[in-house]
Amino acid sequence: MTGMIDAVAELIADLALVSPAQWLLRALGLLGTLGALWCAFPAGMFHGLAPTLASLLVLLLALVMAVAPDSDLGTGMPIVLVAGASLGTEPSWGRMVGTGLFLLLTHMAWAFAAVTPAHGRVSRGAALLMLRTVAVAVAASLVALGLVWLVTRLSLGGWAVPLGAAALIACFVALTPLDRSTGSSTATSRRP
């Protein structure tokens, strides 16, 4: 019993060392996930079998990401979410735009949480730079969403499907990182 209490106390003491910036970023990631689920399943996360399974899996992956924000498991989260949302009738544009923006918020929060020290302080200059980046990314997303919406309004022929697929493959090849950075992402420091 004493050992268990010591272990819990040690865990709490370790958590107390985590910086407020990290708590904020990881909480934003979880809140963004909940927002994306809320947009994707307007009838409720646990309304029906497919939404329930998708929501549980997404929440599990979100928890994994909250603990280890640099994990590759996070890749599956938006895919599962969108797959679950599009199983029934076609979701509305508004719902999907909301889902996409919440997923973007979640993604950026975890991206920053992964590269900043868990116990470190984020200076004002760094926080402002991050906020500027978030604003630019959201603005670029809105522009891109507008363009995509306009393109889907056009009635193109069947030739557009292979063209779109080729464009997607080209985009994937161009953006895919070939030389990934590895190593400790959340460098910490402790008193020896």
Added chain:
Amino acid sequence: MTSSPSRRRAEETRAEGAPGSTGLPSDASTPPLPLRPTAALARAVLGGCVIVALALLFGRPSVMAAGVPLLAWAVMARARRARRSEESVPGPRLMTSAHTITEDATATVTFSSPRGTLTSVAVPLPPSTDVDPLRGAVVSEGTAAVSMTVHRWGRIDIGPAHVQVLDAYGAHRGQRGFAAMPLRVLPTASVLDAPTALPGPIGVSGVHLSSRRGDGTALADVREFRPGDRLARINWAVTSRTGRMHTNATFTEQDTDVLIVTDTTADVHPAPFAGPNAPSSLDLTVRATTAVARHYLSLGDRVGIHDLGGTIRPVRYGSGPRHLRVILDVLSRADRDRSVPISQRPLRGVRAGTLTVVCSPLLNDSVISQISQMLAIGADVIVVDTLPPSVGSVEHLTARDTSRAARRAERFWPEAWALRRLLREEVVQELREAGVPITPWEGPSSLAPVLLSLTRMRQAPRMRRA
């Protein structure tokens, strides 16, 4: 970074003219640092493309809207990298504000990267050091700085530091490690609040007035001229008034040898309840040595150091400000964590009249015999007790919760030290009876009463021995 008032007081003081201090910040340039994509970029590209592919595959254009923001983020990150040519950035540069500082002073370690990038730094926390930011880790735009206020003298290693340079999206990063850098911390040379008079000056020149008359500057008397007196000392005013030749008589000025004997045969650590920055016996020894050396060197006396434990390199007699720097340098190089067995060094340079200040916790029998030897030679011996006050404290013994402490391994630690301190009292009493004043080191005013009493004792009439 904000700074507390106490930190501001101890603002980056470089030890003036300290040996080894270049007076310039160190600047270690490093080769370019390649920025590589992070897992976040891979997640965004893969997740976004799969969602858009699903939308195309199942003919549901609205689903694309969920993947487009992730792709837009990845495109922006890649575009920024291409636009700013951030395949690699100039390597982070490391600068330290000082190589040598004094106790309680602050040194700042700065890592510089190009503006528009995020610099993340993590530095391990050295012992007895306050670090700002608290955990030694910070993320800043461009330049990141970590300040360290060191509370104990000696050599500490700053680092090894881990530095990450990131683009503003967190989509690319480069990492580099920096080897630990040594920082020398000199003991604080506090100004000793002690009299300038010496119990027994033995030199023929110096700042201390002797009771003998001879060549000097301090007027002792105006007397009639005698054959052999210097013509330059004739007092013409009195001569013309009295009509007979008068001359000024002066006191001679003297200095002395001050030998500081340090006992580093054991480094007694403070009691666990004394606090994290409580000084050990070695700390007290070094601080007392620094203060005594500074005091007598400022008076123009010759000061030497002899260490009985071999931790501190011996210093020959010398005088002047340069000699103080030599002493500070030697003291700061003392090896706190020495593992080599102690071989006691024979005492040298003591003669009758030498003022000998022994800084010791008085726990080693051989040190007591060395003190007896000094007394036998005829030296004026003062002992500065450097046993930490918390060690063997009876107050803690009665106040603590024994039921809780009994479970721990160190449950009898205070009792054992209390007994050891009681045993030591016998030695202290014997030394006092032998005429050796003993005073605990409690700061710059510790030695004043002892030195005054020694001087008075010397000047008092004494009985001739049969």
